[in-house]
Amino acid sequence: MKMKMEKSQRMRTFKRQLPLHGFVFAGLIFLLLFSLIPMAGVIIAFEDYDIKAGLTGIFTSQFVGLKHFKAFLTDRKFPILMRNTLCISVLKLIFSFPLPIIFAIMISEMGGKVYKRVVQTVSYLPHFFSWIIVSGILFTFFSTNTGVVNEVLLKLGAIDKPIPILMDPKYYYGLAVFSEIWKETGWGAIIYLAAIAGISPTLYESARIDGAGRMQCIRHITLPSIKGTVAILLILAIGGLFGSNFDQAMLLGNTMNLSRSEILEVFIYKIGLGQGRYSFAAAAGLFQSVISFILVLSANAVSKKVSGSSLF
Amino acid sequence: MIKMKKLISVLCIGLLVISCTACGKSAKTGSNSVLMEAKDSENQFPNPENKVTFDMFVDCTWLPYDTMEDGIIEQLIEEQTGIKINIVKATDAEQLNLLIASDDLPDLVMTSSSSKLNKLSSDDRCWPLQELIDKYTPDFKIPEIEQKLNALSSENGKYYMLKNEFNTIEEIQNAKNIGPNFGQLIMREDIYKELGSPALQTKDDFFALMQMVKENYPDMVPLTINMRQYGGLAQLVGYDPVKPEDENGNYVCDISDPKYRELCKVINDLYRMGYVTEENFTFTSDEQTFQNIGTGKAFMVTHFAGNDEQNFTARVKEEVPGAKYVQVPLMKDWNYTMPVSGWSAMFITKNCKDPETAIKFLNWAKQKDNSIALSTGYKGIDWDYDESGNIILLERRQKSVDAGTKDADYKGDGFIFSADNYITISNGFYAVATPETRRIYDDAVKRANWSNALDLAYPKSGTDIRIKFDDISTLSSESFTKICTAKSDEEFNTLYDDMVKEAEKIGLQEVNEYLTTNYNKLCEDLGVK
Numbered sequence: 086m087k088m089k090m091e092k093s094q095r096m097r098t099f100k101r102q103l104p105l106h107g108f109v110f111a112g113l114i115f116l117l118l119f120s121l122i123p124m125a126g127v128i129i130a131f132e133d134y135d136i137k138a139g140l141t142g143i144f145t146s147q148f149v150g151l152k153h154f155k156a157f158l159t160d161r162k163f164p165i166l167m168r169n170t171l172c173i174s175v176l177k178l179i180f181s182f183p184l185p186i187i188f189a190i191m192i193s194e195m196g197g198k199v200y201k202r203v204v205q206t207v208s209y210l211p212h213f214f215s216w217i218i219v220s221g222i223l224f225t226f227f228s229t230n231t232g233v234v235n236e237v238l239l240k241l242g243a244i245d246k247p248i249p250i251l252m253d254p255k256y257y258y259g260l261a262v263f264s265e266i267w268k269e270t271g272w273g274a275i276i277y278l279a280a281i282a283g284i285s286p287t288l289y290e291s292a293r294i295d296g297a298g299r300m301q302c303i304r305h306i307t308l309p310s311i312k313g314t315v316a317i318l319l320i321l322a323i324g325g326l327f328g329s330n331f332d333q334a335m336l337l338g339n340t341m342n343l344s345r346s347e348i349l350e351v352f353i354y355k356i357g358l359g360q361g362r363y364s365f366a367a368a369a370g371l372f373q374s375v376i377s378f379i380l381v382l383s384a385n386a387v388s389k390k391v392s393g394s395s396l397f
Numbered sequence: 398m399i400k401m402k403k404l405i406s407v408l409c410i411g412l413l414v415i416s417c418t419a420c421g422k423s424a425k426t427g428s429n430s431v432l433m434e435a436k437d438s439e440n441q442f443p444n445p446e447n448k449v450t451f452d453m454f455v456d457c458t459w460l461p462y463d464t465m466e467d468g469i470i471e472q473l474i475e476e477q478t479g480i481k482i483n484i485v486k487a488t489d490a491e492q493l494n495l496l497i498a499s500d501d502l503p504d505l506v507m508t509s510s511s512s513k514l515n516k517l518s519s520d521d522r523c524w525p526l527q528e529l530i531d532k533y534t535p536d537f538k539i540p541e542i543e544q545k546l547n548a549l550s551s552e553n554g555k556y557y558m559l560k561n562e563f564n565t566i567e568e569i570q571n572a573k574n575i576g577p578n579f580g581q582l583i584m585r586e587d588i589y590k591e592l593g594s595p596a597l598q599t600k601d602d603f604f605a606l607m608q609m610v611k612e613n614y615p616d617m618v619p620l621t622i623n624m625r626q627y628g629g630l631a632q633l634v635g636y637d638p639v640k641p642e643d644e645n646g647n648y649v650c651d652i653s654d655p656k657y658r659e660l661c662k663v664i665n666d667l668y669r670m671g672y673v674t675e676e677n678f679t680f681t682s683d684e685q686t687f688q689n690i691g692t693g694k695a696f697m698v699t700h701f702a703g704n705d706e707q708n709f710t711a712r713v714k715e716e717v718p719g720a721k722y723v724q725v726p727l728m729k730d731w732n733y734t735m736p737v738s739g740w741s742a743m744f745i746t747k748n749c750k751d752p753e754t755a756i757k758f759l760n761w762a763k764q765k766d767n768s769i770a771l772s773t774g775y776k777g778i779d780w781d782y783d784e785s786g787n788i789i790l791l792e793r794r795q796k797s798v799d800a801g802t803k804d805a806d807y808k809g810d811g812f813i814f815s816a817d818n819y820i821t822i823s824n825g826f827y828a829v830a831t832p833e834t835r836r837i838y839d840d841a842v843k844r845a846n847w848s849n850a851l852d853l854a855y856p857k858s859g860t861d862i863r864i865k866f867d868d869i870s871t872l873s874s875e876s877f878t879k880i881c882t883a884k885s886d887e888e889f890n891t892l893y894d895d896m897v898k899e900a901e902k903i904g905l906q907e908v909n910e911y912l913t914t915n916y917n918k919l920c921e922d923l924g925v926k
């Protein structure tokens with residue numbers, strides 16, 4: 086009897102939530118079709134797959150074990166690719182990860198409502214520019230021949246010849262981090278602003294009654310309250326260390342700064358599509374995914390231990 | 398619970414089937430995989446009433462127009478054949494590879510990359526042309542030697558493509574008014590004359606001229622290198638940019654030709670002396686070169702010999718009214734092989750909605766007058782023959798050429814349809830050329846080496862030797878900028894030697910042996926050179 090009642094209760098809840106289940110179902114189908122099922126194709130990393138064999142070739146090509154992994158790990162470009170991929174991502178993590186937190190705190194501490202909204206809107210607008218537009222803007226600013234920055238510095242006598250920011254490899258890491266900060270800081274702050282908005286105002290009121298200043302409120306109330314959000318976003322950012330700079334590297338990379346701008350994802354794209362070495366590219370891609378997965382697990386475990394917050 | 402599990406299982410299987418069906422678009426629809434019976438009459442084509450639209454992928458990022466829409470050539474094709482062509486211009490070199498990988502090819506494909514020619518030359522992707530010809534247009538005769546050369550890209554001996562600009566060497570040598578399209582130097586004649594028209598026959602002359610320009614016109618950039626075509630500089634050291642050779646005269650990779658090293662050194666010297674800007678080495682499209690020309694600050698430019706000096710003049714006219722670009726006469730050590738096996742090819746894919754009309758269109762496009770029309774416009778309005786049978790431009794086309802709006806007005810070229818052979822296209826270049834340029838063309842024809850087999854000696858896509866060949870080509874092109882912008886002779890030598898050592902590790906010797914052997918074998922088997 087009790088079981089029957091529970092069942093009918095569940096059915097009623099299910100019917101009430103039917104539209105929501107519809108959304109979840111659509112999402113599931115999407116994931117299944119475009120993320121999970123295509124993962125079966127990863128087996129070509131262990132085969133000598135020929136594109137002419139088509140879809141069936143995925144299952145019928147000759148098994149070659151770890152041949153393509155060995156070739157990738159011994160490729161002349163492997164050390165450079167790893168260095169660039171890691172350096173750019175780690176630098177971004179160091180410099181561009183904390184900035185949205187600081188920015189969100191600064192905005193939340195601002196007084197004038199209108200000004201606050203204007204700053205917020207203006208700061209997240211660059212996020213909606215594609216990398217192709219951002220690269221165009223960077224060319225307009227930093228070109229050695231026609232760039233505004235070089236022209237102004239030359240006219241001011243600060244430099245005697247243009248600085249090749251877009252071409253000299255030594256500037257590439259800085260350029261990548263700077264453009265990422267400019268493009269994404271405002272957008273990244275939204276999540277933290279939402280987290281800050283969720284903090285009970287009574288905490289601040291009672292702290293102020295106890296004599297706490299603005300910095301003390303930030304240190305003892307705001308930061309501890311958004312700790313969970315920071316931890317989760319940090320785990321995700323660490324997971325993306327090996328694969329989130331493709332557009333930027335494709336567009337800001339050129340033959341002059343190639344030694345610093347070529348990253349793993351660009352290499353996979355060039356080798357897979359450019360040379361048609363699908364199995365080799367799949368092996369390199371799988372290597373990248375496995376490392377990312379290990380990083381997510383490790384970051385999750387560390388975060389769980391240190392802050393008590395984790396993804397799973 | 399068990400029911401739920403069953404439901405989930407059924408759903409998963411269903412989705413798997415749906416996704417396989419979606420991914421398996423390659424399983425061709427019946428109507429496309431099997432040839433339909435030929436239409437009633439052989440004379441049905443061209444029939445302007447029979448409207449067919451073909452989507453065509455053009456694998457040329459540098460094509461000066463994105464669409465044929467509202468262009469004179471589109472109007473001409475539609476009026477005379479009923480066919481409308483929607484071209485899709487490549488945005489990067491990998492786009493066609495993506496279409497091949499996803500089996501999402503349009504009706505027609507034009508490409509020039511040897512690895513893509515290999516990939517497309519298979520029954521799974523494209524129609525074997527002889528099969529279509531036999532069935533629908535038996536009057537379409539493709540010379541046997543051309544068939545053999547085109548079949549080299551496939552693994553089954555069939556040929557799937559129609560190449561542009563093919564002629565036998567004998568035909569070319571017997572033809573008149575050939576305007577070859579090789580890597581050339583184009584310079585501002587007005588400035589050259591102001592400098593007293595100094596001698597320009599050797600490397601020393603060239604450097605002296607660069608220095609004069611830099612000293613007398615400090616705002617000008619003495620040399621702009623089009624990174625897609627810097628063959629014009631090769632003559633400074635006598636390097637053949639099309640057929641690199643080792644010390645024994647064998648066809649090899651460029652980095653194994655001692656003269657290639659000399660060419661890199663010359664470019665490095667030009668850079669270090671400030672005759673070429675650093676930014677120039679990052680240029681990835683012709684448009685960046687053209688923009689430099691438009692500023693009025695580009696003295697000399699490396700580009701193609703196909704009459705672009707007239708376009709350049711039109712581009713700079715607004716900025717500097719008296720400016721005029723001309724081609725530089727060939728220097729003493731000019732050494733050039735003209736490959737005439739066709740530099741690009743047209744495929745009719747298995748996705749083509751009407752292969753019968755497509756092959757008939759290719760046959761129509763190959764007819765001499767139609768071939769010229771696809772590049773030049775309407776006969777009688779845009780061009781015609783003079784009394785000796787040479788092509789002459791008429792008022793409308795000439796005006797468009799002079800105004801520099803040719804590409805915007807006409808939006809079409811015979812080469813994208815593989816309509817032209819080498820002689821017709823080069824006759825077209827010759828027709829438009831000034832008397833000075835014609836003299837350069839005549840000189841080039843006399844001094845050039847000609848080859849039908851050169852482009853075909855590359856290893857086939859997917860083979861181990863091809864992987865090594867591609868790896869060495871990538872190494873060479875990626876190292877080029879680094880080497881040419883070295884800050885000292887010592888750095889130059891170190892970088893060049895490192896590149897060669899790296900190539901040797903990849904398998905340079907093996908690749909060189911393959912190229913030499915394969916080229917010699919091709920020449921012997923096919924009776925060409």
